[in-house]
Amino acid sequence: MQQPGRAAEIKAIGIGKSFGSFRALDNLSLNIGRGEFLTLLGPSGSGKTTFLMILAGFVQPTEGKLFSDGTDITDRPAEQRAAGMVFQGYALFPHMSVEANIAFPLKVRKKSAADIKKRVGEMIERVGLTGHEKKLPSQLSGGQQQRVALARALVFEPGVLLLDEPFSALDKSLRGQMQAEMKRLHQETGTTFVFVTHDQSEALALSSRVAIFNHGKLLQVGAPDEVYDRPDNRFVAEFLGEINMLPLKGVKPADNGSTGLCEDRAVNMHCKAEKVRGDAILAIRPEHMSIAREAAAGENGIAATATASTYLGAATKLDLMTRQGAKVTVSVPNEVAAAALSKGNSVWLTWPAEKGFLLPDGGQ
């Protein structure tokens, strides 16, 4: 955050924030690596935006410390931190042209007129706004306004770029386009990006790491495939995508991970039974389960009956019910779904041992 052109490394230690009796953020510790693309993901009111505002310096934490490149910046006002920030709704200066908006942070820093002109010109070209320099924000489309906001936040080469749900106002196709653009800008600038969203697919597609928030708590941080495939708890598992949960009994460590009883059949998991013993929940993503005529010896599988199907084009979503009444959804090739439904009787649901993971029973 102090040396321009150099990505910042941020360390948050025990950050908490209360608004009156409302606990917005609780004991959050997190390291944000130099040049990383970190996404803060969670439902509204989970504390992710509060944390972003604390990073920007707009909100003062009730407790905890914040370091940037080893310097304590907890009490430093926003204008001295100068993190680049893109707001929800862009927050462009409505009375200034595109050019003047982008030049604003450079003017504040008292750069020479020639330097400002050069850097604004480069930035306008980089975000594809050539020809719109003299227009007012109100004369631009949503996507173009978004580009101005990005250019304005990046033009002074901040150590970190903070983005607060920047795409929430865009339609789906534009969203995809802007996501790709943002990924490119991240690679080109090498700056640390901290991105807030409530859209899990956006988070998984863009980030080098995802931090999942709920009720003011940071639940898990990890690479997208890590949090998707090996969530620590039920909330993370469910928030990141559809998931099947089957009750599991007698969980214990085994040679190659762990083992337990699922609907009276022995099943194996590669994950270790570290946090759970006895009763637990076995969680498997729909795309990791398949339909078979029967389960081979030693293979994970339980019997179920198909109840309904939803045709999705590339695949079919099939709803099934196990013998003991658990509901399961699988994503299977269209012809497999048709066959399973037409038989009307029992099929086998199977899954590889490395794709099932354990969650604590009951609670979140």
Add this chain to the structure above:
Amino acid sequence: MRGVLSDRMGAALLMAPLLLFLVPAYAWPFLGVVKWSFTLPTPGLGQYEALLTDDLVQSVFIRTLRIAAIVTVVSVAAAYAITVVWVRGSPAQRLIAEFCILVPFWISVLTRAFGWVALLSNRGLINTWLQSIGFISEPLTLVRNEFGVVVGMTHFLIPFAVFPLASAMRSLDDRVLLAARGLGSSRMRTFWTVFVPMTRSGIIGSALIVFVFSLGFFVTPAILGGGRSVMIAELIYLRIFQSPDWGLGAAISVVLVLFVGALMALLFRYVRPKQLI
């Protein structure tokens, strides 16, 4: 369709009492004034010719414009400061600002003008106090001149300048201000380069309201000007009631109304009436 129609009928019904009052009490008599301006003392354009040549009338017109301009600048600037506190201050600050804005409405313009005389006259509070601390030896002339008129009018008009400004400041998106600070701009710089330009429509509306009001002021300049800084409304009064020169008085009135009408037309080109409340 029915909804729209009944809405319009409803609006017409609500406006009817005002129109029923304004037409006979204002519009009709004003047409009479227009008629005098062309017929008294002799039919023709003589009175308008006199307007263009009469030195006294012209100097009063110029003084009126000058006082109105000064009052506008001072009132809008002062109102801007109060409004910032009223709209963006802490709850306690808001309460104090609200009090300062609303209380003046409860006191009549006449009372306030005499109040200022008591404060500003040669043996008034301010001169007595300044003399007693030895700051001045002779009393300052603070009243019966343009200074007194400007003070009294500004004091009266500040609350009116507040409302268009408040409306503009309330509609401002806080995130834009945060964005400016996040980009490295100090509070001061953010205020001047972002906040003030974004409330431009409020400033224009506020200034035009104060200016138009100032042009027609009668009581305050008559009392605080002490006959020495006569403004246009007082001149009309003098022409009609003291030197029975009804034709000239009527012609000045017509010119004033046309001028104010033109300013109002200008006002509504920049701001919609809704923004002024």
